[in-house]
Amino acid sequence: EAQVTQNPRYLITVTGKKLTVTCSQNMNHEYMSWYRQDPGLGLRQIYYSMNVEVTDKGDVPEGYKVSRKEKRNFPLILESPSPNQTSLYFCASRGTGGLQPQHFGDGTRLSIL
């Protein structure tokens, strides 16, 4: 089954404790992206990657890092999480060529205390 898998689905942690949210897709997609969803603000793009070793900032990259060492994986790293990073996070992927929609994972709810 074609899917985007995020882990963990839920995490409660404390300020300053480094964490990584993993994202993996099995559709051989070149493009991957991370979003955060906050009430009243919709989905805002954090980082995206056009291909392996190619990443770029979205609209809200501050406090986040990403890496793209393999095509299927695109982890989101919070080096020193803060309470304003409490949010619902989504990973997405899409293929290149033509007009194609993004496919989303089921989300990761992060609470930073």
Add this chain to the structure above:
Amino acid sequence: DQQVKQNSPSLSVQEGRISILNCDYTNSMFDYFLWYKKYPAEGPTFLISISSIKDKNEDGRFTVFLNKSAKHLSLHIVPSQPGDSAVYFCAASVQSGTYKYIFGTGTRLKVLA
């Protein structure tokens, strides 16, 4: 600066009637528009899209209309069903180059049985 706006946070419609969800954008470079549906505890699911070279795209009960001069798109659901109750996001993208996606803030649709 919100480049994609959904001005109605919520909408209630009677089952069997038409649901019309609206979206406005400001960037004339956008050339690909999408609608996503999101249920609680799930990721957004792609619903329908339209290229800027078209003004209408239809898929079953769902039709998207694009008015480029007004920078406005709308999603029509006919007939509306209780299972359509969800949050709907519109998104816009410039497909040449970075494939960066900008999402609206969402409209919560409730279809009343």
